[in-house]
Every structure is written in C-alpha cells, then in structure tokens.
Amino acid sequence: MxxxxxxxxxxxxxxxxxxxxxxxxxxxxxxxxxxxxxxxxxxxxxxxxxxxxxxxxxxxxxxxxxxxxxxxxxxxxxxxxxxxxxxxxxxxxxxxxxxxxxxxxxxxxxxxSSEDAGVLSLAFDTAWTALFEQGRMQPGETVLVLGATGAVGNAAMQLAKIKGGRVLAAVSSPDRAEEVMRYGADGIIDLSQENLRDSLRAQVHAQTGGKGADVVIDPLGGDIFDAALRAVAWRGRVVVVGFAAGRIPTIKANYLMLKNIEVSGLQVSDYRKRRPDILDAAFREILTLAAEGRILxxxxxxxxxxxxxxxxxxxxxxxxxxxxxxxxxxxxx
Missing domain, CATH: 3.90.180.10 (Medium-chain alcohol dehydrogenases, catalytic domain)
Incomplete structure (x- = not known):
C-alpha cells in the first residue's frame, strides 16, 4: 500500500x-x-x-x-x-x-458516505464537545462562532442551531455572509471592519440588545479572541479550540471576574482518552443527525x-x- x-x-x-x-x-x-x-x-x-x-x-x-x-x-x-x-x-x-x-x-x-464522514471527522465532535460540554449551551442562548467558514465553525453553527441556539457567525469579509447563512447563521459579524477591538463588540451588542454572546467558540485566537472577549455576556463562556490566526492570546484574570466570564480550552483528543463515553454520545448523535439530513x-x-x-x-x-x-x-x- x-x-x-x-x-x-x-x-x-x-x-x-x-x-x-x-x-x-x-x-x-x-x-x-x-x-x-x-x-x-x-x-x-x-x-x-x-x-x-x-x-x-x-x-x-x-x-x-x-x-x-x-x-x-x-x-x-x-x-x-x-x-x-x-x-x-x-x-x-x-x-x-x-x-x-x-x-x-x-x-x-x-x-x-465515507467522504461525508471525512468532512464530519474531528470537526463535528470538536464543535459538539465545545458547545455542549465545555460551553454548556442552552436553548435560546446566543452563540458567537469565530472562524465560521472553517470546519469547526461550520459544525458549531449547525449544531448550535439544531439545539435551539441563536447563531452569530463571524466572517473575514461580507462576501462570505451568504455561505454561512446557508448553514444556520442568524446574523453576521464582519471581522473586516476597522477597529476590531470595538467594532466586534458593537456588532454583537447591536444584535443582542446590548447583552452580548452567551457562548463563544474560538478556533482562531489572536486579535479576534481579544475582541470577542469584550463581547461576552455576563456569565458567558468562551471555549478556545485553536489558534488558526497565529498568536496565542493572553488574558487578564481581573476581566474574567468583572463579568463572571469563563474561558476554557478544548483538546478533543483528551476526551477520547479520558471520557470516551462523552465522545461516543457525540458521534452517535452527529451520525444520526447526518443520516436524517438535519446536518449537512x-x-x-x-x-x-x-x-x-x-x-x-x-x-x-x-x-x-x-x-x-x-x-x-x-x-x-
């Protein structure tokens, strides 16, 4: 071979x-x-x-x-x-x-198909665990998905929508909006706007009545993470799943206290080793949803x-x- x-x-x-x-x-x-x-x-x-x-x-x-x-x-x-x-x-x-x-x-x-399974692999199990284990998303909550056009972002949008979340999809430019709307986004956050530190928060607040995002799924890191942290709601949860933007960000712990924010990291391979029961539940639900045509x-x-x-x-x-x-x-x- x-x-x-x-x-x-x-x-x-x-x-x-x-x-x-x-x-x-x-x-x-x-x-x-x-x-x-x-x-x-x-x-x-x-x-x-x-x-x-x-x-x-x-x-x-x-x-x-x-x-x-x-x-x-x-x-x-x-x-x-x-x-x-x-x-x-x-x-x-x-x-x-x-x-x-x-x-x-x-x-x-x-x-x-096997190709479909390859698309699901490592993306949907990561998104499922980030949303429902680490992020503890509940129906009616707003989920901000960074890197929404990526594999994990696409999966997070679809799974959050199925479970009753309201999805804000962060995209690199407005011409990606139609793409993410097809997969369940309720609103768009434009990461190409000037002064990202303020503009990201302003966009999220405008679409949440000033509340902010209850859950943030972040596969990007860098300046985008820094800006998204300012857009989190009181008692919001941020789940870090990667650093595709390059820089690994740092956090001032006092900011977490001010709004009772949680930031956690997800290494899904550890779940396979330490909590295989959780990933077994994740994959069985994911494959059932795919077979039913409820996720694409x-x-x-x-x-x-x-x-x-x-x-x-x-x-x-x-x-x-x-x-x-x-x-x-x-x-x-």
Whole structure:
C-alpha cells in the first residue's frame, strides 16, 4: 500500500510517499481501506513536530479516516468486514489502508458516505464537545462562532442551531455572509471592519440588545479572541479550540471576574482518552443527525494521496473553501 511517511519533522514537502507492507490489525484494532482522510490544521503541527501527541518516527500522519473494514483484530466485537466506519485514530490516515481503534470507530449509516464522514471527522465532535460540554449551551442562548467558514465553525453553527441556539457567525469579509447563512447563521459579524477591538463588540451588542454572546467558540485566537472577549455576556463562556490566526492570546484574570466570564480550552483528543463515553454520545448523535439530513456535511475539495502537501498548503492558505480531503484509493477533483 502507499502511505505518507514522516521520517524527519519539517514542512510537509519533507515527508515522502512510500510503498509499505499492508499492516495487520492487533488486538482491539480494525484495518480499514481508507476512502477519505480529512486534512486538518493540526496536521501542520504534526508534520512540524510541535503537536503535543506524537508517535515514534517514522510514522504516517492523518487523524480520523473513514473507509471499509478489511480485517478485525483479536477481541473486536460489534463490527464485521465490509462495513464502512469512521475511525478516530490519532495518526495513520494519510494512507491507502490504516489501523484504527475499534473502541473509537463508528459504523456509518448507509446514507452517510465515507467522504461525508471525512468532512464530519474531528470537526463535528470538536464543535459538539465545545458547545455542549465545555460551553454548556442552552436553548435560546446566543452563540458567537469565530472562524465560521472553517470546519469547526461550520459544525458549531449547525449544531448550535439544531439545539435551539441563536447563531452569530463571524466572517473575514461580507462576501462570505451568504455561505454561512446557508448553514444556520442568524446574523453576521464582519471581522473586516476597522477597529476590531470595538467594532466586534458593537456588532454583537447591536444584535443582542446590548447583552452580548452567551457562548463563544474560538478556533482562531489572536486579535479576534481579544475582541470577542469584550463581547461576552455576563456569565458567558468562551471555549478556545485553536489558534488558526497565529498568536496565542493572553488574558487578564481581573476581566474574567468583572463579568463572571469563563474561558476554557478544548483538546478533543483528551476526551477520547479520558471520557470516551462523552465522545461516543457525540458521534452517535452527529451520525444520526447526518443520516436524517438535519446536518449537512458541506462542501469539500478532494485530492489524491500524492498531493498531500498541496492539500495541506491549500488549507493553511485558505485557497480551498470547505473541507479538504485526501482520497487515497479513489479519484479526486
């Protein structure tokens, strides 16, 4: 089989596409033919060696691939060969076949394709946990979604709307407004306005009667986080899920006291290790909603496996709208 292999950390172009023996599943593992592998911002940290969880080199990167079960490891129950699954592995997805833990794998409904599952992977489970565990969103609350056109942002908008939230979608420019309105946004926050520190708060207050946002989902960080913190309602909750804007912000703790604000961070991989019951509930609800057509996996751009470096670069440079997927065993467009 062909697989991307990281032997030395560095830019994605430093990794290589190699021919490797087909792996055999160990106890508690599934071997899947990878039909879709999501390309994530966090993958750039893995290639560069700065991610907090890294296996011993050489290894194949790629989190959360979807595909067809080829073989079962010892002790695996509840699965059979030929089933399509989403396997929430921490690595291995950038390959034609991958080993995934059975305990973190989910059989896909017939109406949810492997590509759709790749779009859902790592985005919808992150958004679900951020909204309903860390953020404790309640029906009727206002949710400010930063980075609304990204994978986690799109997921957060849809899930918040389904659970009765009012969604304000923050976009980089007004021409992205129609895009987010299709996925449930009730209002738009324009991040391109001058004096972001004041303009973001003014826009949120104008759409909440001066109250502010009850929950903020932030995959961006940087100046946008700083501005959003000023737009949080009394007893509001801010959930940090990433720093795609670059700078890791700092917080003055006295500001949290003034408005009884909570700021928490989410590393969804820790939930898989420490509270698998919560992520199991998340995925079962997400896949049910997708099967019912109540959430839309959304647009995607697909690439062949050998174009993994281009796919990641297009994601990081925001040249690809929608989710970026590798199709290791199929055509891409």
């Amino acid at each position: 062909k697989a991307v292999v990281i032997e030395e950390f560095g830019p994605p172009s430093k990794a290589s596409l190699q021919d490797l023996p087909m792996p055999e599943p160990g106890p508690g593992q599934l071997l899947i033919e990878v039909e879709a592998a999501p390309v994530n911002f966090v993958d750039s940290l893995v290639f560069g060696g700065s991610y907090q969880f890294l296996p011993q080199r050489p290894f194949t990167p790629g989190k959360g691939p979807a595909g067809k079960i080829l073989a079962l490891g010892a002790g695996v129950e509840g699965f059979k060969t030929g089933q399509r699954v989403l396997g929430m592995a921490e690595h291995g997805g950038y390959a034609q076949a991958a080993l995934v833990p059975a305990a973190d794998s989910y059989v896909l409904p017939d109406s949810v 996996p959304g647009p995607r751009k697909t690439y062949p496996l050998e174009d993994f470096a281009t796919a990641l670069d297009d994601l990081l440079e925001r040249r690809a709208r929608g989710r970026v997927l590798l199709l290791p065993n199929g055509s891409a467009a």
